[in-house]
Structure formats: C-alpha cells, structure tokens
Amino acid sequence: MGRSPCCEKEHTNKGAWTKEEDERLIKHIKQHGEGCWRSLPKAAGLLRCGKSCRLRWINYLRPDLKRGNFTEEEDELIINLHSLLGNKWSLIAARLPGRTDNEIKNYWNTHVKRKLISRGIDPQTHRCLNANNKNPRNVSMQTDDETIAIRNDVGFKVIAAAEEYSNCSSVEFLHPQINLDLSIRPPHLY
C-alpha cells in the first residue's frame, strides 16, 4: 500500500493551467488571502488539488514576482549562495526578492551549471574540476576560463583561511553587501 494521495485525483485537473483557472485563483486569493490550500480549490471553484494551486500562485501568479532574465548580479549572487548553502533553493530564493525557488532551481540547472563548468568549476563543490589545474605555476599554460578557475580555487583557500581569523563567511568576505541572515520572514521585509 502506498501513501494516500493529497487529494481526490479522479476529480482534479492536471497539467497546464488555463486562463480561467488562473483568474479564479487570483480572484479567490485577492478576496480571502492565502489560507488553507487544501480547502481553497473547492472554495474557489477549481478542479485542482491544493498543492497545485499553491504552486501556481507561488511560482507564477504572485503579484510581487519579478519575471524576466536574471541579471549578472543575480547570477553571481546565486553562485555564491549556492557555494554556501548547496541545493537549498528556498533559502537562496529568500535572498533574491521577486524570484522563486523553482525559477532559481531551473535557472541553475539550465544556465549556471554550464557557466561554472565552462569556467572549470565543479557546480556542486565550487572547486576546480581538474586537479592538475590547482598548481598556480601552470597558469601560463591555461586558457582564460581555466585561469579564472585556478584563481577561484586559490581564492577559495585564501578565503577559508581568512574565515578562520574572523567571524565572517566567504560570501560576506567577498560580497559584504549580501545579507546572510537566514531567518525566515516575508519577502517584503527584506
């Protein structure tokens, strides 16, 4: 026996949301606010499960979403936060107003990963992909991307050493403007 489903699967729509469904969801939340997701679909006249409604609202319909391409600053912020937090997309998203965890996760998997690999950086560990490149004396033999990777790797060690002598994390060390207070609060309070 598997776990019980989150809702009555036979009577719910799945897949892409229609314009009418979006409008119903927006109208309901505008009138009643974000309440109990489980009971929302029935109250809003939607044949969807609560989870689906929540996801649609959080990731697509919320009025405070930024949409559009990520800026270079956001790129670097994501990379730095990921190096500290790993795949904690919700925590990373909390540092980027108007962005959702799903959006950042997708962006990471489609763009940032490749960007780091092209720099010779392992996207999971944020360290040099090729161990041979770790020797700074080899720099003259490297391409630009490889050189950047070596600098990053050397920088990583320097930062790690610096952290030992201060209470400051590497992201704060490199980007003092980044707020690393990871306590949870509504996005408008950041």
Add this chain to the structure above:
DNA sequence: AAGCACATCAACCGCCAGGCG
C-alpha cells in the same frame, strides 16, 4: 519545409517536518 536534437521551464511527485488533537 520537414525532421531531429537540444534547451527551457511549468508542473508534478514523493518525502519530510511541524502543528495539532
């Protein structure tokens, strides 16, 4: 123009933690 491969991203799934009776 057609067919294929690859990229993108919205949406789903299953798991987990925390609240509550």
Add this chain to the structure above:
DNA sequence: TCGCCTGGCGGTTGATGTGCT
C-alpha cells in the same frame, strides 16, 4: 506520546519552443 494532516521542499518529468541540418 502518538498518529494524522498539511504545507513546503528538492528532484524529476514532459510539453513546448528553438535552432540546426
């Protein structure tokens, strides 16, 4: 204390778009 319920999260899927041959 225990078990159920719900919300939230990260991983994954699949439909659609885009570029190339």
